[in-house]
Amino acid sequence: MSAPAPKALPPASPPPPGRGLLLYLRRIRTCLVRSIAGVAAGTAVVGFFVAPLVDALMAPVRAALPPGKQTVVFTSAIEPMMVYIKVAIYGGVFVAAPWVLFQLWRLIGPALGEGRRRRAFSFVVWATLLFYSGAAFCYWLVLPQAFPAMLAFASSGNLTPVLALSQQLSLVLAMLFGFGIVFEVPVVIAFLSMVGLVNWRFLARYRRHAIVVNVALAAIITPTGDPLNLALLAVPMILFYEVGILLARLLGRPGPAALAEGPAKVQRRNP
Numbered sequence: 001m002s003a004p005a006p007k008a009l010p011p012a013s014p015p016p017p018g019r020g021l022l023l024y025l026r027r028i029r030t031c032l033v034r035s036i037a038g039v040a041a042g043t044a045v046v047g048f049f050v051a052p053l054v055d056a057l058m059a060p061v062r063a064a065l066p067p068g069k070q071t072v073v074f075t076s077a078i079e080p081m082m083v084y085i086k087v088a089i090y091g092g093v094f095v096a097a098p099w100v101l102f103q104l105w106r107l108i109g110p111a112l113g114e115g116r117r118r119r120a121f122s123f124v125v126w127a128t129l130l131f132y133s134g135a136a137f138c139y140w141l142v143l144p145q146a147f148p149a150m151l152a153f154a155s156s157g158n159l160t161p162v163l164a165l166s167q168q169l170s171l172v173l174a175m176l177f178g179f180g181i182v183f184e185v186p187v188v189i190a191f192l193s194m195v196g197l198v199n200w201r202f203l204a205r206y207r208r209h210a211i212v213v214n215v216a217l218a219a220i221i222t223p224t225g226d227p228l229n230l231a232l233l234a235v236p237m238i239l240f241y242e243v244g245i246l247l248a249r250l251l252g253r254p255g256p257a258a259l260a261e262g263p264a265k266v267q268r269r270n271p
Contacts, residue, residue, distance in 0.1 A: 031107045038099035043092030050084045053091060054169070060139070061168045064147035065161060074165045083166055090173050094135070098128045127187045134183030135176045137236070143175065146222065146229050178221040182237055189244030193252030200248035203241075210241050 046053065062070040074080055093100075101124045151161055192198045203210070218234035 027107055031103045035096070035100045035103050038096040038103075039089075039092045041092070042095035042099075043088050046091030046095060047088045050088050050091070054083060054087050057087065057169060057172050058165070060143035060147055061163060061172065063144065064151050065163070069161070072163050072165045072168060079164075079166050083169055086173075087169065090177070097131055098124070101127050123187050123191060127184055130183040130187060131180040134180040137183070138176050138179035142179065142222070142229060142232050143172065145232065146175070149229060175221065179233065182217075182221070182233065183240065185237065185240040186243040186247055189241070190247035190251055193248035196252075198248065199252050200245050203245045203248055207241070207245075211238055214238050214241065 058072055061072060065071075074083075105124045154161060189198065189203065193200065214237040215230070215234045218230055218237060222229045222233050
């Protein structure tokens with residue numbers, strides 16, 4: 001006797017409507033919770049060293065003041081405590097930046113192909129290094145030039161600088177994080193090209209517009225109006241844009257215009 005024919009399995013039922021969106025929202029929630037937990041842990045660690053950290057952040061400000069008057073004042077009894085809390089939180093974000101970027105990669109990585117996902121993981125490393133490099137560039141090269149340039153406007157002997165701790169610290173932190181984010185431009189452009197949102201031809205076509213936008217952003221981020229401090233930020237931004245175009249050409253996914261030329265040309269362009 002011949003064995004009975006196996007029963008055909010019933011076709012898999014499609015997922016209920018909205019199931020995919022619900023799962024993606026849960027992944028976003030997990031990413032946010034883990035990122036916040038990492039920042040909280042970083043804040044707790046930085047809290048043990050917050051006093052010397054505030055002194056280090058204020059060093060470029062004090063160095064720009066006249067000799068014998070290199071002190072920063074506070075105007076309320078609660079201001080030092082609020083400044084310490086603020087520095088601890090910002091320091092926690094700074095310390096937890098690799099962890100936050102890793103969580104972001106875990107969120108968007110599955111949307112890429114296997115090969116592109118491996119390359120995207122290396123972007124987490126580069127994004128971390130560039131963020132820290134931007135902050136170091138600002139602290140060691142920009143801030144020592146920016147504060148003397150700002151105080152130079154008060155060249156009259158009738159004006160005496162009395163700098164408040166909270167205001168100057170907010171300015172220093174804004175510039176540090178601003179430079180750190182600006183240094184992420186190549187990584188952002190490369191990732192957008194990998195997912196097909198931009199392509200290197202589009203970026204090259206609007207190069208002149210990007211230069212104008214970069215200079216305008218540099219003028220907004222840098223609080224001084226002198227050409228030196230403006231160039232210290234604008235020139236790296238323009239160079240990073242060019243590096244982003246190169247990375248987009250090497251790693252990018254062909255855009256709609258390229259796909260319209262036919263699969264043969266796309267295959268030759270992206271082997």
